[in-house]
Every structure is written in C-alpha cells, then in structure tokens.
Amino acid sequence: MTTISSDFDVESVRRDFPILHQRLLGDVPLVYLDTAATAHKPRSVVAKVVECFEQYNSNVHRGIHQLGDRMTTELELAREKVQHFIGAGSSDEIVFTSGTTMSLNMVAHGWARKFLKPGDEILLNSMEHHANLVPWQLAAAATGASLKYIPLTDDGRLDLTTLDQLLTPRTKLLAVTAMSNVLGTINPVAELAERAHAVGALICVDAAQSVPHLTTNVRSPQIDFLAFSGHKLYGPTGIGVLYARRQLLEAMDPFLAGGHMIREVFLDSSTWADPPAKFEAGTCPFIEAVGLGAAIDYVQHIGLSQISHYEHLLSVRAHEQLAQVPGVKIHGPSVEHKGAILSFTVDGVHPHDLSDLLDRRGVAIRAGHHCTMPLHELLNLTATARASLAFYNTMEEVDALAEAVRAARQVFRLK
C-alpha cells in the first residue's frame, strides 16, 4: 500500500461538523460518504443562519428600518462573497436562485427559449445530470432547435475527437458539467469554452459538483453561464447561484415574474429591473444566501487548494482499497482525471443491497442512477453504488468503506 502523507488536519476540521460525531443503530460511528448528494454544514454556517433569524431577520430591499438595512447589507455582502469566490467581474452578475436546477432552468427559459430557432443546435453529452439535460430537451421542443451529443470514451470522459464536426455555426450552446456527479470525470471546461466560442456558441457550465472541490474562475476561461447549489458547498438548502455575463443577463427574459424584478408596472405592461433583481422575483431566500456566504468564508478559510489536494489523497486511497476487493468494478476514468467520487458495482451484489448492508456498518453511500439515466444506459447498468468524499472524511473511513464492501460480499456468500 502506498503511504500517504498529508499535513491536512482532518481531526480539527471534523470538530467543525457536529453531525459527523454520531453513532447510528448498532452503536456504529457514522461514515458519511454521500457529500455529492448534499454536504454537511460547519458550525459557522449554522451559527450565521441562527444569528440572522435571532438578530436581524427582516425582508430585504424594502423596509427602511434598521433590521431591514442590516439584512440587506448581509445579503449583498453574501453576493460579493460569491462573486469573488468564482472570479466574476461584478456582483450584479450573481443571481440567487433556489439551486442548480433552478439556475439551469432560468437559462433554458430566459435565454434559450428567447433566442433559439429551428435549425439551431445545443451540444450536450450523456454524462449530464438530468438537471442539465431535461431543461434543454424542453427548450429544444419549444423552439425547434435540436440536441447533439458529444460521445464518451470507454472510461467515461468526453471524446473530443469529433468535436470539430459537432461544433458548427449552428451550435448556439454547449452545456456541460464541470465534474460528473457519477463518474467524477473532470471535464476540460477551458478547452470546451474556447472551442465553443470559436464557432460563436455560448457555454453553460453545471458546476454543482466542481465548485465545492476545485477552484472556479468564470473569467479564465470565459464562462457564459455557470450554475451551482449552496447545499453541496457546505451551505444551506434552498439557495443556489446563476452566474451569467452582464450582457446575457440584460438580453435574457426574466424567468419568474412578480415583486422586486420590475422597474415600472402599468396595468397592461411592465419593464424590468436591472440584473440581478430582474431574476429574483419575490422574496429571495435571503437568510440561506447569507448562510451560503458563511460557507464560502469557511471553505476559503481552509483553502480550496488544500481541500482539493487532501480529497485527491483520499480518493487515491479509496480507489486502491476498493480495487483490492474481489468483484468490484469502479466506473469512470482513472483517479487522476476525476474528483473524489467513486461509482462502483460489485459482482453478485446489487447496489441497493450493498448500500443497505453498508448502512448497517454506518457507511452512508448512495445507490441508484443518481439522476443520470442516459449515462447508466450507456454503462449498461440500472444502478451503481456511489461513494463521494469530502475533506471532512478520513483515511480510516475510506478503509471502513472497503471493509464494509468485503463484509457485504460475505453476507451474499461470495468467495
């Protein structure tokens, strides 16, 4: 076995996450390996949310009173934190949404339905989460545009050998995940952005999985649309972000209509507020947004490069350990091309049985198609088991995963 050295102080980090220190049925410690589904929240995030509720909860942008002022200031501060975290040029380019799904739907409605015409093409690929697939299907059906797919290599990466044929002046949008939520594949977003722009297409990046684990910069390469969720970034649920370049936000139609998104309302027509307000109709989840700001502070305090480095070491160990278990197949590219996500199958043990048996040992993984039915179709599998790691996991937990898989095989009487 490789010896892995890291000066990352995981024990100290774990103290920030009270949820990790619990014992489950059968008095086994929790081993949480499902961060790709949702991440845990450090105390500082919980404390910030409680502070908002207890000290200055008040609707934003409206009341001219002290609480309203304070809440609005905190909300706009959170917006600036997001801006700096992803390298955007202005906080006006940060739209608060309810999550990745909402952000992508906003682009599909406000941009695609407005600008696409019959004959136009959207370039996708089959590793996408349903959230970055189904909205485009609907937009294509509504506009007469068609969907094209970049093929995948056998090991689950984008096969770019035919990209020149696929990217043509008809291509108006390339929508791609920065990191697959199943295979962990890290896609070459910089190259894709450059090549999409070369034919006049825009790029829309589903960054739900990448933002919590890799450094993001929307200006290098130049990204047109970028979506992510707060709850996968150690922040609250119900909050997410759509980044779009200012000209795009100005050109797009609003998605939801109502209060706050208007400039002037007459009886038979209205004009829109400037972005981001144009896309934030109604009362936005302002406390969740402030919680997201606190989560970004937390991640930056630890350091994304430290996080990436340590998670990679965990991932290497997990791959090594699991590969030694007979009958285990890990799907997707080799460890250097991916984030700390392992989707695997075990000969003779269905993923659901596996996750059930692992759960008895406190090991929380996920089984199913993980909202990627076309990808599973391609892999010729109905389901996979997925373990996803975060910087609060330990090497011992990774070993516990492999051990629990061995034990599950024994229950199934496999040699």
Add this chain to the structure above:
Amino acid sequence: MSGTQDDLYDDHILDHFESPYHKGHLPQPTCSHSDRNPICGDQITVELLVDEHDVVKEAFFDGKGCAISQASASILCEAIEGKTLQELRDFQAQNMLDLLKVRLTASRQKCGLLGFKVLKTMLYTLDEQREPASSG
C-alpha cells in the same frame, strides 16, 4: 431486537435470490405484466398460466434488481400456485410482507412489494378485459 436489520439477508431471502423458484418464462402464459421501480430501476415480469376454473397452474417471474425484489418475486410465485384468482384478489400487501418473514424499512418495502404490485396490476387488467366480455 426481533426482526432487526441483520436478519434481512437471511437464508430464506438469499436462497430464493440464488436459486429462484420459477424464474424464466412460460411458453403460453394466460396473462403477464411487467413493471419497474422508477427510483432504482428494479424490474419484474410476472406470468401466470390459469386454468378454466380460474386456478393458477403455474407462476413464473423474470427480472433484474436487488436481492429483496428478486427473492420476493420468487417467494410470490411459489406461494400463488394452486390459488384461485379470487384468492389472489384477496391477497394483500401485508400478506406478501408476512411471506418474506423479514421486516423491511419503508424504502425497502418498495423492493419487497414490486412483484406483488405487478401481480395486482395484472389482475386488475385481466378483470377489466373480462368485464366487457361477461357483460355483453
């Protein structure tokens, strides 16, 4: 603790999973139906050969999925042979769960009841088809 988790994968379930009863297809089934659990993709087909007295002569299943869904379909087929269609109409989800002899959590009940659900839908369709014939 009785019926605790660790009994779930007991010999009864695993034996049926490894050596299922009547897994495959009937050459000429009287009726058949398939369904899948959209969440996990587990899939079950049930086929029955029913005689003129409405008695199930043979029951077969086929499918893909977890041990619980596949073993319970096998247990179901074994249990329903020799029963009348009326007895099958009276057969309830709880009867199916009792046959499994293990306690399932809410999320695993969907697995354990997949074959049962397929059977029930099949009976319902069969009755629908017979209805117009008998009434006119």
